[in-house]
Amino acid sequence: MDVGFIGMGRMGRGMAARLAQEGHTVRAWNRSPEAAQGVPGVTAVGSAAEAFRGDAVITMLADDAALESVLVQGGLLDGAGRPGVHLGMSTISVALAERLTAIHERAGIPYVSAPVFGRPDAAEAGKLNIVVAGPEASIASATPLLDAMGAKTWRYGEKPKRANAVKLAGNFMLISAIEAMGEACAFTEGHGVPGAELLDLMSNTIFAAPVYKNYGAAIATSRYEPPGFGLRLGAKDIRLALQAGEAAGVPMPFASVLRDGLIEAMARGDGEKDLAALAEVSRRRREGR
Amino acid sequence: MDVGFIGMGRMGRGMAARLAQEGHTVRAWNRSPEAAQGVPGVTAVGSAAEAFRGDAVITMLADDAALESVLVQGGLLDGAGRPGVHLGMSTISVALAERLTAIHERAGIPYVSAPVFGRPDAAEAGKLNIVVAGPEASIASATPLLDAMGAKTWRYGEKPKRANAVKLAGNFMLISAIEAMGEACAFTEGHGVPGAELLDLMSNTIFAAPVYKNYGAAIATSRYEPPGFGLRLGAKDIRLALQAGEAAGVPMPFASVLRDGLIEAMARGDGEKDLAALAEVSRRRREGR
Amino acid sequence: MDVGFIGMGRMGRGMAARLAQEGHTVRAWNRSPEAAQGVPGVTAVGSAAEAFRGDAVITMLADDAALESVLVQGGLLDGAGRPGVHLGMSTISVALAERLTAIHERAGIPYVSAPVFGRPDAAEAGKLNIVVAGPEASIASATPLLDAMGAKTWRYGEKPKRANAVKLAGNFMLISAIEAMGEACAFTEGHGVPGAELLDLMSNTIFAAPVYKNYGAAIATSRYEPPGFGLRLGAKDIRLALQAGEAAGVPMPFASVLRDGLIEAMARGDGEKDLAALAEVSRRRREGR
Amino acid sequence: MDVGFIGMGRMGRGMAARLAQEGHTVRAWNRSPEAAQGVPGVTAVGSAAEAFRGDAVITMLADDAALESVLVQGGLLDGAGRPGVHLGMSTISVALAERLTAIHERAGIPYVSAPVFGRPDAAEAGKLNIVVAGPEASIASATPLLDAMGAKTWRYGEKPKRANAVKLAGNFMLISAIEAMGEACAFTEGHGVPGAELLDLMSNTIFAAPVYKNYGAAIATSRYEPPGFGLRLGAKDIRLALQAGEAAGVPMPFASVLRDGLIEAMARGDGEKDLAALAEVSRRRREGR
Incomplete structure (x- = not known):
C-alpha cells in the first residue's frame, strides 16, 4: 500500500x-x-x-x-x-x-x-x-x-474514542504496577530485604509478566536511563486518564496517587528518566531524603 | 520426617x-x-x-x-x-x-x-x-x-520477620493489581468498553501473569463466589502491611487507598466474597449505586 | 463611576x-x-x-x-x-x-x-x-x-494570576474542611455519636469560623437544598486547582481525594445540591448504601 | 474534693x-x-x-x-x-x-x-x-x-468510648486543617504568593478560628519549635482514628493521606517538632527537596 x-x-x-x-x-x-x-x-x-x-x-x-x-x-x-x-x-x-x-x-x-x-x-x-x-x-x-x-x-x-480509552486504561495499569512495586520495595527495604530480592520472586511467580519483568529490573537496580518510556510522557497519560475519567464520572483514587507521585518525581528532576523512576519517590520518602 | x-x-x-x-x-x-x-x-x-x-x-x-x-x-x-x-x-x-x-x-x-x-x-x-x-x-x-x-x-x-515482610509486600502488590483492574474497568466501561474486553487484551499481553489472568477472569464476569482468597483476609493483610510500613517509616499511599476500598467493600457485604470483589467498588462509584 | x-x-x-x-x-x-x-x-x-x-x-x-x-x-x-x-x-x-x-x-x-x-x-x-x-x-x-x-x-x-491562585487555594481549603467534617461525622456516627453533636462542639470551640458554622449546619442536618455554593461548581474549582497545581509542580493529595469524592457525589445525583453534600459520600460509604 | x-x-x-x-x-x-x-x-x-x-x-x-x-x-x-x-x-x-x-x-x-x-x-x-x-x-x-x-x-x-471517638475526630479535623493549609501554601507559593499572605486572608475571614490562626501562624513562618502539640503524638492520634474507623467500617481517605504525610515528616526528622510541621511536607515536595 x-x-x-x-x-x-x-x-x-x-x-x-x-x-x-x-x-x-x-x-x-x-x-x-x-x-x-x-x-x-x-x-x-x-x-x-x-x-x-x-x-x-x-x-x-x-x-x-x-x-x-x-x-x-x-x-x-x-x-x-x-x-x-x-x-x-x-x-x-x-x-x-x-x-x-x-x-x-x-x-x-x-x-x-x-x-x-x-x-x-x-x-x-x-x-x-x-x-x-x-x-x-x-x-x-x-x-x-x-x-x-x-x-x-x-x-x-x-467508535474511535474507545481505542483511546483502552490505551489510557492500559497505561494507567502499567504505571500502577510501577507504583505498587515502588511501595513494596520501600516496604521490604525498611525491613532489611532489598527490593531486587522481592521483585525476583514476584516477577518469576504470580507476577511473571513483561511489565513486572521489564520495569522491575529497572527498579531493582535503580537504573532509569536511557528511558524506554519517559516519565513525563507517563505523567501526561495519567492526566489524560484523570480527565477522561472525570468526563465519564469515574473516581480513580489510584490514578490520583500516581499523579501526585509523578509530579513529585518531576520536581526531583526525573521527568526525562524512565517511568520506572516513579519507584524512587517511595524509596526517598522512606529514607527521609 | x-x-x-x-x-x-x-x-x-x-x-x-x-x-x-x-x-x-x-x-x-x-x-x-x-x-x-x-x-x-x-x-x-x-x-x-x-x-x-x-x-x-x-x-x-x-x-x-x-x-x-x-x-x-x-x-x-x-x-x-x-x-x-x-x-x-x-x-x-x-x-x-x-x-x-x-x-x-x-x-x-x-x-x-x-x-x-x-x-x-x-x-x-x-x-x-x-x-x-x-x-x-x-x-x-x-x-x-x-x-x-x-x-x-x-x-x-x-531474620524470620523478613519472610513475613516479603509475604505482605506480595499480597499488597496483588491487591493493588485488583484495584488497578477495577478502576481501569470502570474507566473503559464509562467509555463504552466492557471491562472483560479490556482485561482480555491486558492479561494476554503486557500483563500476562497469573494474578491478572485469575483475578481478571473474576472481575471480567463479576463472579466472586466461591472465594479463593477472601476479601476480609485481604483487608487484614493490608492492615498488617500498613502497620509494618508505619513501623519501618514507609508511607504507602496505594495501601491506604486499598484499605479504604476494602472497608467500603465490607460495608457493602462483600467481606466473605473473593478479594477480586474489590473491583466492584470502582464500578459502583461510577454507576452511582 | x-x-x-x-x-x-x-x-x-x-x-x-x-x-x-x-x-x-x-x-x-x-x-x-x-x-x-x-x-x-x-x-x-x-x-x-x-x-x-x-x-x-x-x-x-x-x-x-x-x-x-x-x-x-x-x-x-x-x-x-x-x-x-x-x-x-x-x-x-x-x-x-x-x-x-x-x-x-x-x-x-x-x-x-x-x-x-x-x-x-x-x-x-x-x-x-x-x-x-x-x-x-x-x-x-x-x-x-x-x-x-x-x-x-x-x-x-x-500579576493578576496570583489573585486567581489565592481564590482557588481558598476554595480548596473550604472543600477540604467539608470533607474533614464529613469523614469525622461518619466516624463518630460509627461509634454512636451523631455528627450534629460533634460539629456543635467543634464549630463553637477550636473551629469557630464561618466555614465550619455554615457548612457544618448543613452537614449536621443533611440539608443541602437550596444550594448556596453548588457542588458541581466546587468540583470545577478543584479541577482548576489540580491543573494549576500540576502546572506549578505541586502534588496535592487532599485535592485528589476531593476530586474523587466530588465525582462520586455527582454520580449519586448531588451535583446541583450544596457543596456540603460532599459529606454524604463518607456517610454512605460507612452505611454501605 | x-x-x-x-x-x-x-x-x-x-x-x-x-x-x-x-x-x-x-x-x-x-x-x-x-x-x-x-x-x-x-x-x-x-x-x-x-x-x-x-x-x-x-x-x-x-x-x-x-x-x-x-x-x-x-x-x-x-x-x-x-x-x-x-x-x-x-x-x-x-x-x-x-x-x-x-x-x-x-x-x-x-x-x-x-x-x-x-x-x-x-x-x-x-x-x-x-x-x-x-x-x-x-x-x-x-x-x-x-x-x-x-x-x-x-x-x-x-458510653465512655464515645468521648474518645469525639476527641479523635477533633484531632483528625485539626490535622486535616494543617494539611489543607500546607497544600494551599505550596500551591500559592508555586504561583508566587507566599503562604503567609494566603493565610493572613484566610485566618481573618472565612477561617477565622483558633486552629487556623495558631497553626497558620506557625506555617506562615515555618517555625515549629518549641512544639505545642508534637507531630509524633499527632501521628499516634491518626493511627488511633484509622483503627477506630476500620473497627466501625468507616473509610477515611483524608486520614490515610495524613498518615502517609506524617510518616514522611518523621522520616525527615520532624517528629519532635510541632504538628504544624506537616505543612513542610507539601512545601518540600513542590520544591523538589
Missing part, C-alpha cells in the same frame, strides 16, 4: 521502517526534518500535506498539542490530500479522539483510532499490540498495515 | 495431605476437630501439644490472634514438646514474627518463618512458592518438607 | 445592585437577558459590547468557557469599547488569567483579577472579601468600586 | 495546679518522679497506688501503652484503693476505652472518659474544653473538678 507517515519519533521510525520492510511504500514527514531521514526504505517528504494522502496516512505524534497543530491548525483536513483512511496511532486524549472523529466525518475522510502497546524495539520487529476502533470497512482496508506493524490487532468497535 | 501440623483450614489440609503423600508422617490438630479428620494419610491428634513435637511442627493459622492463642496463651512453648524446628507458615504480622523469634529463642526451639504464595489447589499439588527466613541450619533440616510442599523455596536470610 | 457589568447570575446581581446603591452608574448585560433586568438602579443593555466600556467593566461569569466565549470569541477586546479597567471577578483558571493578562496587554486595556469570597447575601451587603492583583494604578482607579462591593480588599501584587 | 492525679506531663501539671488553685486537695504521681514535684499546691506521692484513691482519680498519660502499664499491669484496679470515680482524660484509643469500661465495671469503680481540647496554657487557666461520657451520676459527682479545669464540659452520653 501507499502510506503517508507523520511523526518520526523513536516509535514512528520503527513502525515506518517495518512497513517499508514489509513491502509498503512509505512517505514520511516530521516537524524537525532530520528525524524523517535515513530510515531504510522510507522516503522523506517536505511537508505534512505530501504525506497526508495515498491509501492511508498514519499519525504517530507525542501528544494532543502536536497532533492538533499538524492536523487542525496545519489545515490538512481542508487540503487536497484525501487519504483512504487516517490511522491515528498516537496516545491522545479521549476528548481529542471524539473531536477528530467529528471533523473527519465533516471532511469525508475515514478516521480510525489505533494506539499501540510496545516499545520501539517491538515497533521495528512488527510486534506491537494495536488497539483499534473505527468504521469496519476502513479497518479492513488498513489490515495489511496493521498486520505488518502488529503482533496482534485488538478490535473495540466502531 | 515426623511432622506436627497445627491449623487445618483449606490451605493447611492441602499442605498436610501433600506431606503425607510424599512419605512424611503427619500428626494434625485443629481447633474445631472435624477439620483435622479425613485427610488422606494424616493422623488427627487430640491436642495442640500432641502436634507440637517431632522433627518439625508447622503452623498454618488464619491470623495473629489464632496463632498467639494456640502458641502463647496455649503455653506450647513452655510444654514438654520440643519440635526440631517450628515452621511458621501463616500470614502474620511482622511484629508478631519478631516476638515469636524472641520467645522461641528463650525457649530454645528454632523458629523459621515460611509463609506461602498459592491457593489451596497449589498446596495439594506441592506447587506453592515458599518464602523462608530463619537460622540456616534449621531451614536445611526442613528442606524435605519445603521441597514436598513447594514448587520453589525463596530464601531471605536469617 | 460609570461601570459595565457582564454576568448577572446570583452573585453578579447582588454586586451590581450594591454598586448602584452606592451611587455608581451600572450598565448590565447577561447572555439570557431576563437576568439583567429588574435589578434596582441597574440599566440592562442589549449587548456585551455596550457593557464593555466606561470607567470600568466587571465580569462575573460561571467559568472559563463562559468568560472566553463572551470576551475572546465575542471579540470584545478588538471592539470600539475601551473600558478604563477590566475587573475580572469570576473564579477562573490560573492559566486563563495568564492568557487574559497577555491579550489585554496587547489590546491596551488594563486587566485586574479580582475574585471574591462570599455568598450572594454578602454581595448584596457589600461585604465580600475581594482578592486583587494587577497593575497598581488600575487597582487604585477601581478603588471606589472595590470599596462598594467589599468588606475588605486583599492585595496580591501586580 | 480529694483528688489523685496520675501523669504529670505538661498538660497534667497545668491541670493539677489549676485544681489545687481552685481549692481541691491533689495527690500527684508521675513515673519519673521529678515531674510531680514543684507544682504549687500539689502533693507528690510515692506510688501510683497512693494516688489511686479518694473522691476521684484523674489519669492524663501519653498513650494507650502508658495508661495500660500503670493501670492494668500495675494492678491498680485490684488494689485497696477505691476512688469515687476514675476520670480518664488521656487521648487513648476507642478500643482501650471499651476495655477500660469493662474492667472498671468488674472492679466496681466508676469510669468516665474525659479527654480534652486545649494546650498547656489553657490547662493552667482552667479553659479546657472537656469531652465527657460515662455514667451520669459519676459525671455529676465530678462536676466540681470538671468546672475547675474546663471552660465548658461537653456531654456525650453514658
Whole structure:
C-alpha cells in the first residue's frame, strides 16, 4: 500500500521502517526534518500535506498539542490530500479522539483510532499490540498495515474514542504496577530485604509478566536511563486518564496517587528518566531524603 | 520426617495431605476437630501439644490472634514438646514474627518463618512458592518438607520477620493489581468498553501473569463466589502491611487507598466474597449505586 | 463611576445592585437577558459590547468557557469599547488569567483579577472579601468600586494570576474542611455519636469560623437544598486547582481525594445540591448504601 | 474534693495546679518522679497506688501503652484503693476505652472518659474544653473538678468510648486543617504568593478560628519549635482514628493521606517538632527537596 507517515519519533521510525520492510511504500514527514531521514526504505517528504494522502496516512505524534497543530491548525483536513483512511496511532486524549472523529466525518475522510502497546524495539520487529476502533470497512482496508506493524490487532468497535480509552486504561495499569512495586520495595527495604530480592520472586511467580519483568529490573537496580518510556510522557497519560475519567464520572483514587507521585518525581528532576523512576519517590520518602 | 501440623483450614489440609503423600508422617490438630479428620494419610491428634513435637511442627493459622492463642496463651512453648524446628507458615504480622523469634529463642526451639504464595489447589499439588527466613541450619533440616510442599523455596536470610515482610509486600502488590483492574474497568466501561474486553487484551499481553489472568477472569464476569482468597483476609493483610510500613517509616499511599476500598467493600457485604470483589467498588462509584 | 457589568447570575446581581446603591452608574448585560433586568438602579443593555466600556467593566461569569466565549470569541477586546479597567471577578483558571493578562496587554486595556469570597447575601451587603492583583494604578482607579462591593480588599501584587491562585487555594481549603467534617461525622456516627453533636462542639470551640458554622449546619442536618455554593461548581474549582497545581509542580493529595469524592457525589445525583453534600459520600460509604 | 492525679506531663501539671488553685486537695504521681514535684499546691506521692484513691482519680498519660502499664499491669484496679470515680482524660484509643469500661465495671469503680481540647496554657487557666461520657451520676459527682479545669464540659452520653471517638475526630479535623493549609501554601507559593499572605486572608475571614490562626501562624513562618502539640503524638492520634474507623467500617481517605504525610515528616526528622510541621511536607515536595 501507499502510506503517508507523520511523526518520526523513536516509535514512528520503527513502525515506518517495518512497513517499508514489509513491502509498503512509505512517505514520511516530521516537524524537525532530520528525524524523517535515513530510515531504510522510507522516503522523506517536505511537508505534512505530501504525506497526508495515498491509501492511508498514519499519525504517530507525542501528544494532543502536536497532533492538533499538524492536523487542525496545519489545515490538512481542508487540503487536497484525501487519504483512504487516517490511522491515528498516537496516545491522545479521549476528548481529542471524539473531536477528530467529528471533523473527519465533516471532511469525508475515514478516521480510525489505533494506539499501540510496545516499545520501539517491538515497533521495528512488527510486534506491537494495536488497539483499534473505527468504521469496519476502513479497518479492513488498513489490515495489511496493521498486520505488518502488529503482533496482534485488538478490535473495540466502531467508535474511535474507545481505542483511546483502552490505551489510557492500559497505561494507567502499567504505571500502577510501577507504583505498587515502588511501595513494596520501600516496604521490604525498611525491613532489611532489598527490593531486587522481592521483585525476583514476584516477577518469576504470580507476577511473571513483561511489565513486572521489564520495569522491575529497572527498579531493582535503580537504573532509569536511557528511558524506554519517559516519565513525563507517563505523567501526561495519567492526566489524560484523570480527565477522561472525570468526563465519564469515574473516581480513580489510584490514578490520583500516581499523579501526585509523578509530579513529585518531576520536581526531583526525573521527568526525562524512565517511568520506572516513579519507584524512587517511595524509596526517598522512606529514607527521609 | 515426623511432622506436627497445627491449623487445618483449606490451605493447611492441602499442605498436610501433600506431606503425607510424599512419605512424611503427619500428626494434625485443629481447633474445631472435624477439620483435622479425613485427610488422606494424616493422623488427627487430640491436642495442640500432641502436634507440637517431632522433627518439625508447622503452623498454618488464619491470623495473629489464632496463632498467639494456640502458641502463647496455649503455653506450647513452655510444654514438654520440643519440635526440631517450628515452621511458621501463616500470614502474620511482622511484629508478631519478631516476638515469636524472641520467645522461641528463650525457649530454645528454632523458629523459621515460611509463609506461602498459592491457593489451596497449589498446596495439594506441592506447587506453592515458599518464602523462608530463619537460622540456616534449621531451614536445611526442613528442606524435605519445603521441597514436598513447594514448587520453589525463596530464601531471605536469617531474620524470620523478613519472610513475613516479603509475604505482605506480595499480597499488597496483588491487591493493588485488583484495584488497578477495577478502576481501569470502570474507566473503559464509562467509555463504552466492557471491562472483560479490556482485561482480555491486558492479561494476554503486557500483563500476562497469573494474578491478572485469575483475578481478571473474576472481575471480567463479576463472579466472586466461591472465594479463593477472601476479601476480609485481604483487608487484614493490608492492615498488617500498613502497620509494618508505619513501623519501618514507609508511607504507602496505594495501601491506604486499598484499605479504604476494602472497608467500603465490607460495608457493602462483600467481606466473605473473593478479594477480586474489590473491583466492584470502582464500578459502583461510577454507576452511582 | 460609570461601570459595565457582564454576568448577572446570583452573585453578579447582588454586586451590581450594591454598586448602584452606592451611587455608581451600572450598565448590565447577561447572555439570557431576563437576568439583567429588574435589578434596582441597574440599566440592562442589549449587548456585551455596550457593557464593555466606561470607567470600568466587571465580569462575573460561571467559568472559563463562559468568560472566553463572551470576551475572546465575542471579540470584545478588538471592539470600539475601551473600558478604563477590566475587573475580572469570576473564579477562573490560573492559566486563563495568564492568557487574559497577555491579550489585554496587547489590546491596551488594563486587566485586574479580582475574585471574591462570599455568598450572594454578602454581595448584596457589600461585604465580600475581594482578592486583587494587577497593575497598581488600575487597582487604585477601581478603588471606589472595590470599596462598594467589599468588606475588605486583599492585595496580591501586580500579576493578576496570583489573585486567581489565592481564590482557588481558598476554595480548596473550604472543600477540604467539608470533607474533614464529613469523614469525622461518619466516624463518630460509627461509634454512636451523631455528627450534629460533634460539629456543635467543634464549630463553637477550636473551629469557630464561618466555614465550619455554615457548612457544618448543613452537614449536621443533611440539608443541602437550596444550594448556596453548588457542588458541581466546587468540583470545577478543584479541577482548576489540580491543573494549576500540576502546572506549578505541586502534588496535592487532599485535592485528589476531593476530586474523587466530588465525582462520586455527582454520580449519586448531588451535583446541583450544596457543596456540603460532599459529606454524604463518607456517610454512605460507612452505611454501605 | 480529694483528688489523685496520675501523669504529670505538661498538660497534667497545668491541670493539677489549676485544681489545687481552685481549692481541691491533689495527690500527684508521675513515673519519673521529678515531674510531680514543684507544682504549687500539689502533693507528690510515692506510688501510683497512693494516688489511686479518694473522691476521684484523674489519669492524663501519653498513650494507650502508658495508661495500660500503670493501670492494668500495675494492678491498680485490684488494689485497696477505691476512688469515687476514675476520670480518664488521656487521648487513648476507642478500643482501650471499651476495655477500660469493662474492667472498671468488674472492679466496681466508676469510669468516665474525659479527654480534652486545649494546650498547656489553657490547662493552667482552667479553659479546657472537656469531652465527657460515662455514667451520669459519676459525671455529676465530678462536676466540681470538671468546672475547675474546663471552660465548658461537653456531654456525650453514658458510653465512655464515645468521648474518645469525639476527641479523635477533633484531632483528625485539626490535622486535616494543617494539611489543607500546607497544600494551599505550596500551591500559592508555586504561583508566587507566599503562604503567609494566603493565610493572613484566610485566618481573618472565612477561617477565622483558633486552629487556623495558631497553626497558620506557625506555617506562615515555618517555625515549629518549641512544639505545642508534637507531630509524633499527632501521628499516634491518626493511627488511633484509622483503627477506630476500620473497627466501625468507616473509610477515611483524608486520614490515610495524613498518615502517609506524617510518616514522611518523621522520616525527615520532624517528629519532635510541632504538628504544624506537616505543612513542610507539601512545601518540600513542590520544591523538589
